[in-house]
Amino acid sequence: MNIEITISLDGKPDKDLSIVAYAFDQKGLLIASAPLKGRQVQLKIKEDHVPARVLFAPPPVEKRTETPTIEALERLHAYEPVWEFESKKNQYELLPIPEFNWKYWWLCACRVRGRVVKAVNFNGVIQDMPVCHARVHICEVDPFWLLIPRLPDFIIDRIREELLKPWPPIPIPLPDPPPFQFDTNVLDVSPINVARMQPLRTAPLVKQSAAVSACSEVMLNPQPLPPKATSELPATLRLQLTSASTTIARQALLDNAILLRPYLCWWPWIWPYFYRCDEIAVLNTDSNGRFDTTIWYPCFGDHPDLYFWVEYSIGGVWTTVYKPPIRCNTRWDYVCGSDVIIHVTDPRVPWCGDPNPLPGKQVAVLSIGNGVSMTEIQRASASVNEGLTTASEPFGGSLEPHVWFGDGLIATGIDHYRWSYKRLTNADGTAVTDGWHAMDKEVVRHYGEVLADSTLTFKPYPLGPDPAFVGQNLFKIRPVNPPLNAGAVSSSWAPEVDGRSNTASAFFLSHLLSGSDAAVAAGKYELKLELFKTDGSLVNLSDAGVLLKVPTVVAPFGNGTVPTQLVAHHPAQFGDMEDRVIRDGAGKIVAFRLVLHIDNNKCQAVIYPVSINGTAADLCGFLQYSPSDNVHVSYWAYHPNNFASFNFTIARGSAGIIESASGAVGASPVNGYVRDPSSVFSKDVPVADLLGGCRKAAFAENLHVDAWATDGWNTLDYLDANATPVAFALEPKPAS
Numbered sequence: 001m002n003i004e005i006t007i008s009l010d011g012k013p014d015k016d017l018s019i020v021a022y023a024f025d026q027k028g029l030l031i032a033s034a035p036l037k038g039r040q041v042q043l044k045i046k047e048d049h050v051p052a053r054v055l056f057a058p059p060p061v062e063k064r065t066e067t068p069t070i071e072a073l074e075r076l077h078a079y080e081p082v083w084e085f086e087s088k089k090n091q092y093e094l095l096p097i098p099e100f101n102w103k104y105w106w107l108c109a110c111r112v113r114g115r116v117v118k119a120v121n122f123n124g125v126i127q128d129m130p131v132c133h134a135r136v137h138i139c140e141v142d143p144f145w146l147l148i149p150r151l152p153d154f155i156i157d158r159i160r161e162e163l164l165k166p167w168p169p170i171p172i173p174l175p176d177p178p179p180f181q182f183d184t185n186v187l188d189v190s191p192i193n194v195a196r197m198q199p200l201r202t203a204p205l206v207k208q209s210a211a212v213s214a215c216s217e218v219m220l221n222p223q224p225l226p227p228k229a230t231s232e233l234p235a236t237l238r239l240q241l242t243s244a245s246t247t248i249a250r251q252a253l254l255d256n257a258i259l260l261r262p263y264l265c266w267w268p269w270i271w272p273y274f275y276r277c278d279e280i281a282v283l284n285t286d287s288n289g290r291f292d293t294t295i296w297y298p299c300f301g302d303h304p305d306l307y308f309w310v311e312y313s314i315g316g317v318w319t320t321v322y323k324p325p326i327r328c329n330t331r332w333d334y335v336c337g338s339d340v341i342i343h344v345t346d347p348r349v350p351w352c353g354d355p356n357p358l359p360g361k362q363v364a365v366l367s368i369g370n371g372v373s374m375t376e377i378q379r380a381s382a383s384v385n386e387g388l389t390t391a392s393e394p395f396g397g398s399l400e401p402h403v404w405f406g407d408g409l410i411a412t413g414i415d416h417y418r419w420s421y422k423r424l425t426n427a428d429g430t431a432v433t434d435g436w437h438a439m440d441k442e443v444v445r446h447y448g449e450v451l452a453d454s455t456l457t458f459k460p461y462p463l464g465p466d467p468a469f470v471g472q473n474l475f476k477i478r479p480v481n482p483p484l485n486a487g488a489v490s491s492s493w494a495p496e497v498d499g500r501s502n503t504a505s506a507f508f509l510s511h512l513l514s515g516s517d518a519a520v521a522a523g524k525y526e527l528k529l530e531l532f533k534t535d536g537s538l539v540n541l542s543d544a545g546v547l548l549k550v551p552t553v554v555a556p557f558g559n560g561t562v563p564t565q566l567v568a569h570h571p572a573q574f575g576d577m578e579d580r581v582i583r584d585g586a587g588k589i590v591a592f593r594l595v596l597h598i599d600n601n602k603c604q605a606v607i608y609p610v611s612i613n614g615t616a617a618d619l620c621g622f623l624q625y626s627p628s629d630n631v632h633v634s635y636w637a638y639h640p641n642n643f644a645s646f647n648f649t650i651a652r653g654s655a656g657i658i659e660s661a662s663g664a665v666g667a668s669p670v671n672g673y674v675r676d677p678s679s680v681f682s683k684d685v686p687v688a689d690l691l692g693g694c695r696k697a698a699f700a701e702n703l704h705v706d707a708w709a710t711d712g713w714n715t716l717d718y719l720d721a722n723a724t725p726v727a728f729a730l731e732p733k734p735a736s
Contacts (some may be wrong), residue, residue, distance in 0.1 A: 191396070469532075
């Protein structure tokens with residue numbers, strides 16, 4: 001059927017406008033569109049489609065040719081007339097398009113540019129290295145003038161209540177809440193989920209007397225403080241917000257929408273109503289990690305509000321590697337042409353550049369993960385610290401040894417290897433008798449395969465366990481060249497497909513030891529690397545003339561030269577590197593040896609109520625003092641084996657931090673805070689030191705405990721703990 005619509009414009013534009021009519025069905029799906037010619041437009045509708053809504057807006061522009069949606073058109077101030085479809089009527093004359101709408105239909109170009117990078121430590125110097133061949137998604141966030149009219153009345157009332165509160169000017173940032181609670185019915189044995197299942201110790205009790213009295217009025221739990229330079233709202237806005245009319249308050253918020261932006265990141269209760277964003281471009285980064293495109297926006301409207309997220313091809317599957325919350329990561333009023341720098345931290349994503357290969361019949365055991373070189377792992381001479389990093393960090397999570405196998409090995413019939421482990425001690429250092437356990441998680445390498453028709457796919461090449469040696473858990477040494485399958489014209493190794501899995505020689509799943517009981521599993525473990533011949537027999541490294549090497553510089557190795565040193569290979573060379581090898585009865589080397597200290601325990605953190613002379617603050621946090629009093633401050637910064645550090649702060653009003661302590665959880669004292677055997681730190685702080693020049697003041701306490709454990713890629717921050725912030729206030733005792 002054909003529908004003819006006649007429509008005009010209110011007012012007179014300075015120049016001609018291109019206008020398109022868009023028809024949508026009851027489900028909001030576009031079923032027809034056509035340009036307006038003069039005052040008329042012809043819409044061709046299929047017989048089985050019933051038009052429910054018609055909108056008028058500018059036509060799609062270059063690089064923005066996706067199927068228009070109602071939401072996307074509303075961004076462009078689309079005009080939706082009062083209109084109802086009648087099956088026996090095919091001609092309609094509608095009211096004119098208001099000037100309020102069409103004045104926004106002149107579109108301006110906006111250049112959007114940026115880089116995707118990854119911070120890499122090159123011998124202590126952090127550099128932003130480009131991430132090539134990433135996929136950058138650019139989205140435009142719903143503008144406030146669209147969102148505020150849709151919010152329910154009770155949310156409008158809640159917003160104005162929060163805005164009218166007397167906010168202190170210094171914000172105290174709080175972390176985002178976790179996206180979900182762990183479901184024990186879901187079998188996910190990733191290190192993070194296993195850590196979530198850990199049972200936690202109950203915080204030690206600190207004896208205090210009851211509060212003097214309950215406060216007269218208990219307010220709502222305080223929200224995180226908004227990032228405002230001042231606590232004062234404009235007088236006109238404040239007056240409008242105090243109106244009893246929700247309609248007036250809504251209009252006031254709409255008129256001052258830009259003032260709301262800083263608050264939205266700090267109000268969790270409003271997050272379900274914000275945000276929705278429309279994807280306007282998808283770009284691939286070049287060899288320098290750069291992306292560049294042009295988008296369009298209404299010339300008379302606000303600059304676009306843009307949000308970016310990133311995917312990377314991992315194992316041949318496009319995987320999200322950067323997607324922070326929209327509420328706190330939108331580029332409001334993006335400045336066209338300015339550089340957007342996106343920092344990707346996902347350890348699976350490699351930066352651009354390939355390592356230089358090393359020739360020879362030798363093996364170089366380089367690192368654990370990407371960040372802990374063999375030279376950074378303390379050895380037998382360190383006694384109780386053996387197996388820790390030189391920074392006293394234990395290991396945890398999935399641990400992947402990086403090993404370089406020389407090209408000369410396969411040519412001499414040495415084409416397999418095996419990693420095994422056994423336990424040496426408990427967490428307290430007592431010895432454990434244990435047998436060897438072979439690591440058996442699958443290891444693959446990816447290669448790119450190009451067919452005659454230029455089809456490109458990335459395929460996995462399994463290294464092991466090799467099914468040809470049942471029960472031995474042997475892994476293949478990667479061939480010099482990948483397979484060239486039938487129909488393929490070329491193939492090449494592609495470590496870029498997954499920077500983490502394609503560099504692992506094995507996976508030591510330390511978080512699954514002792515049935516995932518981190519407290520029981522903590523301690524030292526011995527690892528060994530053995531080589532095997534084509535027939536599956538063990539290689540005597542000394543007899544075979546295979547040289548074992550380790551690097552002499554710290555990791556990450558970056559783009560500089562990585563020197564190595566020889567591990568002793570003859571009985572006469574016993575000495576400094578002897579703890580890195582395993583010998584047979586004849587004194588000949590049969591394996592590389594490594595000791596790692598494992599600890600996957602979580603940290604815990606609790607802040608106790610402050611007190612004066614044994615009396616704790618009341619329910620509202622107030623304490624009354626005399627000038628000579630001390631305030632007793634205490635907190636619990638805990639790790640079962642003291643592999644953690646803490647940072648404790650007290651902030652006063654708008655003066656910022658006026659009291660702090662930071663150090664290892666096993667240290668004492670730390671800035672005067674004395675630790676008891678249960679890891680409770682306490683200190684008596686003079687009232688005058690806290691108040692400074694104030695007669696009375698409010699304070700906020702924060703505590704973070706940072707686990708030291710590393711998987712060689714990152715510090716395991718999922719083992720960290722943040723205490724619930726505590727607030728208190730001091731006021732002088734009334735004169736008697």
